[in-house]
Amino acid sequence: MVQSARLDKLKSDLHAPLTQHDALVEADRCYFCHDAPCIDACPTGIDIPLFIRQIKTRNPNGAAKTIFDENIFGGMCARVCPTETLCEQKCVRNVGEEKPVLIGQLQRFATDTLMATGKQPYTRAAQRDTRIAIVGAGPAGLSCAHRLALHGHQVTVFDSKPKPGGLNEYGIAAYKTVDSFAAKEVEYIMSIGGIELQSDTSIGEKLTLDELKSKYDAVFLGMGLGGVNALGIPGEDMPGVENAVEFIARLRQSNDLDSLQSKIGRNVVVIGGGMTAIDAAVQSKHLGAENVTVVYRREQSAMNASAFEQELAQKSGVLLRSNLQPKEIISAAGVIQKTFFEYTETKGGKLVGTGEMLCIDSDQVLVAIGQNMQHVVLQGSRAPISMKAGRIEVDENRQSSDKSVWAGGDCIVGGDDLTVSAVQDGKLAAESIHTTLENAHG
């Protein structure tokens, strides 16, 4: 019984959607600030006070358009944005009462209302003969595609995976996007028209970037980070050690949770301190793991996972441990037995091991210590694109050193691992591409 209840949690909504009454009451809390700080805190710059006032005046479809004008993934961002470190952190309600307006949930109320009608609040401009290739059907790529299609351009989106959506489809915990929301949202966005999707198509091997550049008027790279950082410790190649992103993807795409449940470890150790680590840990717990420990090498306050996410994990029964760096994973007869960690401390701004060790019983280890860019996409490019620390360098318009290539999302320098930032990159790139092509074609 307990286990089935947990499986329900795995696929049920983290926050119940606001009812109409809840939304009206919450909307009434917004002060409609002048030059509102929440707008500045939103990477896509949504006019938050305006959309909340539209909800309050029972104009939720108008509210949704205000949101979509800046962020066509407003529905997903309402679900996954760490609002407590973005818009809601800047809400002036925090000053007086430490309880911000629930901007994320109001955003969901508005976008859900309009999306339920199946109608987009936009009409596509007359089709132009300009063609743009987009690599990656994640938030960056599709945001770019939507804005370009809106302006009348013809867009082709390539994605290596069978389904579009990127990390929205493969990389976010199920309880944040129930009822196939990610897939429905992609369908909604694509309904603008003028966007062709080519799935299961990797760029770099058969179809190269140079070919895209020659066939299309512009290229946008939004393929994210396909590679996984290695722990670099003995034992990480053993069965039972898995990349957390793949673990989440497997879970999201599975139609058979019972079988996954039977395979979950008894003692799961998740190494890392970001959202992915938390998503993997909480879902492991829901799948029935008895002990789930998130182990992070720095102090807890340095975790990338937001305070809300950390609390969510703790409420779900996950133990958070910090200042521990992995040293060795011990297996016996092909099965993981334990993982050794070394305590750390920060000395003179540097993280160093203390020499003291801790052993955690573990039969499954999920690794969530970040990803890196797969350079295969850029391979063979005649004019190499300027890179920095393994990622693509872009200007404020998201244009790369190659003037026919724009890029956004996790694969660019400064990409901050947030859906909302990827959406903004795509939007800015689309406007820049549009302006560039208009100037070029008169």
Place this chain on the structure above:
Amino acid sequence: MADLASEFVGIKSPNPFWLASAPPTDKLINVVRAFEAGWGGVVWKTLGEDPNIVNVNGPRYGAVYSSDRTLIGLNNIELITDRPLQTNLDEIKIVKRDWPDRAMVVSLMVPCEEKNWRDIVKKVEDTGADGIELNFGCPHGMSERGMGAAVGQVPEYIEMVARWCKENTKMPVIVKLTPNITDIRFPARAANQGGADAVSLINTVSSIVSVNLDTMSPEPSIDGWGSHGGYCGPAVKPIALNMVAEIARDPETSQLPISGIGGVTTWRDAAEFLSLGAGNVQVCTAAMTYGFKIIDELTSGLSNWMDEAGYATVADVVGKATPNIKDWQNLNLNYITKAKINQDLCVECGRCHVVCEDTSHQAITSMLDGKRHFEVINEECVGCNLCVCVCPVDNCITMEEMTTGVDPRTGLDVSKQYANWTTHPNNPGRVAE
């Protein structure tokens, strides 16, 4: 402990809170429940002549809400009692017998003939009721038949009917006034001329509470149509307060007792009515919104406030604020205030800035040294109080009086000398001495 006992035109009640003539006082069962809850008195729902009227069989009420569905205003298209006259008279008699310490006033509305009024007044007298209230206020339905507000809008009729009643009964006569007129002083003076013992006001304000945009029917909708109704509740309180004050400070009616009605929801509302000259208050919408139990809050709140403020009896409060209501031209133009923003309390919403910038006097900053910062520019501030009105934080913005120095806006010395519109040197249109 303050003494809440009330005596209004000779009618005694344990507290100054009466239920107004309305659905809560329609029947014995309601009124007994009210008295059990602790209400000081009732004005029984308006009696008319037989055959009794009939009400609509669809919705009678419409509401205006705040976003959290708090009821701010209520409108109704209900008429006077829809039960036979004798039924009401019998019940009034029983209740008055069983609750002798509570005020029992009976509201009346009959056609404008002396005989009709004489007949019904006699019947009410037989019940042992303490007084009558003449319903010259009801704005809907009955007014189409020449009663209610149709009388209340013609001062001559008010005076005439009041006089008939006074001549035909020893019971105190209270005249209930409609606000649906231009100047409330005229009907009040007419009631006074007719010998009325008191006026009560306000009755409801003619209103259409909302329109259903799907059906294009006004609300409440009767089969797709609507009719104007009477508006009441917290929304009408400011209108009622002003009308009470107008009568209380009119030399011709300043001695005429007033029963204050209109949006009394809390003890504080009641105290405000008393302070402007009402001898007691009548309540309806608050009871219809929350039930009779609110009387516990009304009495305890009024009593505690009177204790703290040093008032021993209700009569001590009555009219305390009336002398401070003046004609505009008498206000002191040498009283200078400037808004002041408490930076510790400011949440930086910027509302004060934007409303001052867009709609007033460009007297509040939005930036200081490149940072979000809201501060009053005394050189521009006219002291209008709009920023205080829109600030969402209690006491964050206050109006501070300038008592010395130079007003940076006008460059003139601050004077402690009283100077009004008719005398102030700044006013070129002042009346020459």
